[in-house]
Amino acid sequence: MRKSLEILQASTMELSHLMRQALETNPTLEDITETISLDEDGTDPEEADSLEYMNETEDDWRDRSILEGRSSQWSQEDEERRQRLYDNIVSPETLQQHLQHQLDLSLVDPKIRDAAQSLLGNLDERGYLDLPLREIAARIPHSFNIFSQALDLIKTFTPAGVGAAGIPESLLLQLERASGTETLEYKIVRDHLEDLARKRHPQIARVLCTTVERIAEAAEKIGRLSPNPGGDFDPTGNPYILPDVVIERDEEGRWSARLTGEHLPNLRINDFYKDMIGKNGVDSKARAFLRDQIRDGRSLIRSISLRQETILAIAHKLIEQQPDFLSKGPRHLRPLTMNDIADELSLHATTVSRAVAGKYILTPQGLMEMRAFFATGYLTSDGAEVSNAGVREAIQQLITQENNAKPLSDDAITKALQDQGIKVARRTIAKYREQLNILPSHLRKSF
Secondary structure, three states, X not given: OHHHHHHHHOOHHHHHHHHHHHHHHOOOEEEOOOOOOOOOOOOOHHHHOOHHHHHHHHHHHHHHHHHHOOOOOOOHHHHHHHHHHHHOOOOOOOHHHHHHXXXXXXXXXXXXXXXXXXXXXXOOOOOOOOOOHHXXXXXXXXXXXXXXXXXXXXXOOOOOOOOOOOHHHHHHHHHHHHHOOOOHHHHHHHHOHHHHHOOOHHHHHHHHOOOHHHHHHHHHHHHXXXXXXXXXXXXXXXXXXXXXXXXXXXXXXXXXXXXOOOXXXXXXXXXXXXXXXXXXXXXXXXXXXXXXXXXHXXXXXXXXXXXXXXXXXXXXXXXXXXXXXXXXXXXXXXXXXXXXXXXXHOOOHHHHHHHHOOOEEEEOOEEEEHHHHOEOEEEXXXXXXXXXXXXXXXXXXXXXXXXXXXXXXXXXXXXXXXXXXOOOOHHHHHHHHHHOOOOOHHHHOOX
């Protein structure tokens, strides 16, 4: 069961790595090109490799763990083997790992190192410390001075701008790292950032005793700074993501889903080792070893088959539930929950959650996480359903089409959506606008 869950949750790239590792460590497995039957051990494939089997084994595994008062019944050797598998899976370095490595190499007082460790855990994905330093210090037994020194240490790390309390401070850290604190760009960000956002170049030039042209040049340099210093470590920005599923339309206009992974090994048990077990004269220890390897190999093959079947079944249900999204775009993504798909496939919602975790699907609307298909939403005045993603898309369209001299306020966006039959609270509009990285109306205004 543990192996089945690991394989179910693995992306196509991770699965390829696991399969090739199995080929190297299990002598009874071989890679072939032709299609084979997976019921070589005599079990009924309709039972062993079915969605119902996944359900039953998950129930049994969970119930047994609860009754025995433990979360697992695997040996220490099994746990070490599992850890080795995970350790060998290549994944992009995260921002936290990047900063932790720099902290490990820093020669500082142990108290400062401990405080810095706590601060790293409170940085968001952009690298910002969005909690007050005193609030963090109050929860951990170190003085505020120690935490201040720890934060100063983090601000020296790369990428420049991490450890800041927000965008203005991050920009200042980047400018200071690049050219010091006496530059025109640094002074503009430090004292005139709001005027810069409103493009009041003449006013800034007058205060700083320089020309409008020089302010415009400085503004261009400031615009090249990163408001998201941790963005390069965003796993969703990995350019090497491969889709696990592709949704396509045939010549007759019907949608279909297919799994990727034509490059994956095609595994089966080598007949030589199966025959060897039945031969006389084979050492008992060798026979026991081969039995274990064959059993593990068959278990792996069944788990892979089950993974593929489950993911493909979910993809087919997504096509049934979201045809308008596939044809017309994000605005038409309807509310859908994992429970909805689980009920239709007679699965547990946790199984669906594991199956879509970390998986990507290539659609006519672009490459997206399978999880993105699942979202809550709103009921329009005419009874139609629109998802959160659809509301964000509507906000984006409204702002794209607005008059730059008179940008729409959050209240105006709320009213415009109500005119479209979508009733959303103003605070929700503000939240969605921030998620879209759209500035408030007074900062979007151009003169």
